[in-house]
Amino acid sequence: MVTDSSSTQPIRETARPVHQERTKISTHEVDVFYGAAQAIRKVSIDLYEKAVTAFIGPSGCGKSTFLRCLNRMNDTIDVARVEGTILLDGQDIYDPKVDPVQLRARVGMVFQKPNPFPKSIYDNIAYGPRIHGLATRKSDFDDIVEWSLRKAAIWDEVKDRLDQPGTGLSGGQQQRLCIARALAVQPEVLLMDEPCSALDPIATAKVEELIAEMKMEYTIVIVTHNMQQAGRVADRTAFFYLGDLIEYETTAKLFMNPREEQTEAYISGRFG
Amino acid sequence: MALTAFTVLFAVSIAGYLWNRRAASVLREGGARLHSLSGFHGLYSFLTAAIPAVVVVLFWLILQGPIIDWLVMSGLPAGTLDGLSKGARQLTLAEIKSIAGGRIFGTPEPWKLEAAERLNSLRQVGSVLMVIVAAALSGLLVLLARQKVSDIFRARHKVERTLSGLMIFCATVAIFVTFGIVASLLFETVRFFERVPVGEFLFGLNWEPQIPLREDQVAAEGAFGWIPVILGTIVITILALLLSIPVGLMSAIYLNEFAPKRVRAVAKPILEILAGVPTVVYGFFAILVVAPALRSFGASLGIPVSPNTAMAAGGVMGIMLIPFISSFAEDALSAVPQSLREGSLGLGSTRAEMVTKVLFPAAIPGIVGGILLAVSRAIGETMIVVMAAGLIAKLTVNPLESVTTVTVQIVTLLIGDTSFDNPKTLAAFALGMMLFLVTLVINIFAIRIVRKYREIYD
Numbered sequence: 001m002v003t004d005s006s007s008t009q010p011i012r013e014t015a016r017p018v019h020q021e022r023t024k025i026s027t028h029e030v031d032v033f034y035g036a037a038q039a040i041r042k043v044s045i046d047l048y049e050k051a052v053t054a055f056i057g058p059s060g061c062g063k064s065t066f067l068r069c070l071n072r073m074n075d076t077i078d079v080a081r082v083e084g085t086i087l088l089d090g091q092d093i094y095d096p097k098v099d100p101v102q103l104r105a106r107v108g109m110v111f112q113k114p115n116p117f118p119k120s121i122y123d124n125i126a127y128g129p130r131i132h133g134l135a136t137r138k139s140d141f142d143d144i145v146e147w148s149l150r151k152a153a154i155w156d157e158v159k160d161r162l163d164q165p166g167t168g169l170s171g172g173q174q175q176r177l178c179i180a181r182a183l184a185v186q187p188e189v190l191l192m193d194e195p196c197s198a199l200d201p202i203a204t205a206k207v208e209e210l211i212a213e214m215k216m217e218y219t220i221v222i223v224t225h226n227m228q229q230a231g232r233v234a235d236r237t238a239f240f241y242l243g244d245l246i247e248y249e250t251t252a253k254l255f256m257n258p259r260e261e262q263t264e265a266y267i268s269g270r271f272g
Numbered sequence: 273m274a275l276t277a278f279t280v281l282f283a284v285s286i287a288g289y290l291w292n293r294r295a296a297s298v299l300r301e302g303g304a305r306l307h308s309l310s311g312f313h314g315l316y317s318f319l320t321a322a323i324p325a326v327v328v329v330l331f332w333l334i335l336q337g338p339i340i341d342w343l344v345m346s347g348l349p350a351g352t353l354d355g356l357s358k359g360a361r362q363l364t365l366a367e368i369k370s371i372a373g374g375r376i377f378g379t380p381e382p383w384k385l386e387a388a389e390r391l392n393s394l395r396q397v398g399s400v401l402m403v404i405v406a407a408a409l410s411g412l413l414v415l416l417a418r419q420k421v422s423d424i425f426r427a428r429h430k431v432e433r434t435l436s437g438l439m440i441f442c443a444t445v446a447i448f449v450t451f452g453i454v455a456s457l458l459f460e461t462v463r464f465f466e467r468v469p470v471g472e473f474l475f476g477l478n479w480e481p482q483i484p485l486r487e488d489q490v491a492a493e494g495a496f497g498w499i500p501v502i503l504g505t506i507v508i509t510i511l512a513l514l515l516s517i518p519v520g521l522m523s524a525i526y527l528n529e530f531a532p533k534r535v536r537a538v539a540k541p542i543l544e545i546l547a548g549v550p551t552v553v554y555g556f557f558a559i560l561v562v563a564p565a566l567r568s569f570g571a572s573l574g575i576p577v578s579p580n581t582a583m584a585a586g587g588v589m590g591i592m593l594i595p596f597i598s599s600f601a602e603d604a605l606s607a608v609p610q611s612l613r614e615g616s617l618g619l620g621s622t623r624a625e626m627v628t629k630v631l632f633p634a635a636i637p638g639i640v641g642g643i644l645l646a647v648s649r650a651i652g653e654t655m656i657v658v659m660a661a662g663l664i665a666k667l668t669v670n671p672l673e674s675v676t677t678v679t680v681q682i683v684t685l686l687i688g689d690t691s692f693d694n695p696k697t698l699a700a701f702a703l704g705m706m707l708f709l710v711t712l713v714i715n716i717f718a719i720r721i722v723r724k725y726r727e728i729y730d
Contacts, residue, residue, distance in 0.1 A: 071618065076613070109618035115611035178615070
């Protein structure tokens with residue numbers, strides 16, 4: 001509920017014990033370069049299945065860049081170069097045999113600014129299933145659309161106007177539409193790049209609530225500027241600073257009892 | 273003398289600029305806080321002096337001729353012009369003028385020589401007077417402007433208001449010229465329709481405008497039905513679009529979405545060079561390369577191909593339109609936000625799916641607007657079709673036959689013998705009017721579509 005995730009809530013202690021979890025994505029010494037400039041330095045991190053991991057850090061610290069490596073979105077930028085290994089279920093996603101197109105179907109992404117296509121709500125959701133051939137009959141598509149919109153907790157708001165343009169929704173609805181759109185291709189991992197930074201507090205609360213529900217089934221990685229948000233939604237939190245991964249811990253530990261001085265300085269608001 | 277007048281008045285105005293600027297600077301150096309910078313005081317003087325003086329000199333130049341003519345004619349000895357018609361009076365005046373210019377034929381009557389002398393002296397006096405008036409007026413205005421220099425005088429406001437007035441004037445000039453063009457077109461068109469019924473023009477299937485201008489000429493009876501002419505225009509336009517739309521769109525999509533930076537850096541300027549080729553050069557290309565090639569290709573297949581095919585003209589026009597459509601499509605594609613590209617790729621679409629399913633639908637209004645503008649360019653294009661299309665209006669849609677276009681007909685009707693009380697010549701204006709109306713409607717549509725699409729992302 002909305003009240004659960006309001007900012008007055010203390011940092012949640014619900015991170016599940018590590019021993020029950022399986023590693024979904026594992027990176028080893030990942031470097032990212034934009035031309036000559038290095039954006040990420042030797043980042044090694046294990047991201048766990050069916051859990052929420054938050055990346056925090058000041059602007060320009062490389063957290064979004066690193067996130068975009070996980071589904072090879074950096075491939076679309078000419079000058080970006082990625083080195084090191086990133087394993088998804090034990091397979092190197094930068095292996096030449098891996099098709100980035102299929103990878104992105106497994107590792108979905110939600111962006112900072114809601115970006116619905118200028119199509120109807122229905123077609124926005126059906127877009128992914130269509131290009132991946134997940135259904136052929138109209139009734140199957142109808143089912144996928146309803147299922148996805150329900151998952152993203154927006155079905156009741158839009159069920160009567162599925163033929164209206166997705167761009168006509170409010171910002172928060174657009175973002176949940178984009179989440180539904182990503183879920184429609186049945187990804188295993190969902191990358192969220194500051195999904196609430198363009199939303200008002202109420203819409204933010206709805207998205208956070210949604211994240212908490214979705215982690216039952218999906219591995220979620222969220223980049224956020226907002227430390228309270230990381231505290232509210234994430235099981236584990238990674239702190240990035242100037243391209244380095246400084247500290248990676250369960251959220252409770254990172255916020256209550258940080259190991260590194262820089263982390264302490266950042267979360268207590270001394271910079272950032 | 274006009275040159276002298278302008279030189280004098282500009283010299284005076286510039287002197288006024290320097291004088292006022294100096295005066296303002298002196299005030300400033302004296303410790304006063306001036307409202308406006310010295311330069312604005314200078315400009316104020318310049319504009320105050322130059323604008324009215326220029327206007328006066330221009331009016332003087334326009335009015336001097338007729339006034340002097342009137343003075344000369346009314347100064348003739350009483351009775352000389354009695355009983356002469358208007359034409360004869362003008363003839364007399366023209367004779368006096370040529371005598372004044374030194375071209376004397378035979379032995380003119382003494383009163384004509386006298387009048388010519390008067391004309392020359394009046395002209396001289398008028399010109400000198402004009403220079404004096406220009407100098408005096410601008411000098412006086414400079415003096416008045418000098419009086420205004422003070423710390424509280426708002427020279428900047430005055431200058432800005434004057435300049436914005438000048439800008440409004442320039443903008444209205446363009447608008448009035450447009451109205452003037454349309455009005456002259458309309459006037460002649462109405463005269464054409466007084467001679468040829470509107471129905472015959474709009475629905476007639478024959479176009480044979482080469483009717484006799486004078487009694488002694490031998491020519492056909494004439495027919496003014498524009499259908500075959502507009503049909504030729506439509507055929508050539510469609511052929512041009514069939515070539516330019518796919519090629520232009522594909523190249524835009526490639527350059528914008530697929531091409532590596534280096535390819536783009538080379539290919540785009542080359543495409544822009546294509547846009548800069550003069551249409552007369554495209555015309556050469558059409559008659560010297562494309563038409564013979566088509567003809568010999570047709571001959572090798574056993575198909576008769578006319579020397580001036582619609583295909584050659586339309587094809588080359590299509591090449592001309594490629595950069596036009598391509599640059600419009602590129603603008604439309606790059607206006608689609610990057611976030612939509614990422615959204616699509618992030619869902620696991622290929623680049624091709626992204627282009628066809630997301631970018632293209634989002635960009636289609638802009639692309640359609642560009643295509644419509646290309647259509648109106650194709651309809652109005654003249655040089656290529658004058659060189660490569662035919663002259664005879666034939667009612668056919670076969671691209672391998674010779675057709676003519678509206679623009680070609682306008683050109684052929686207005687060169688050579690013309691007479692503005694004859695339907696042959698006036699027909700050109702009627703065609704021009706129709707062309708204007710058609711392209712106007714298409715442009716309005718295009719602009720509306722382009723504007724509507726702009727609202728989507730703003």
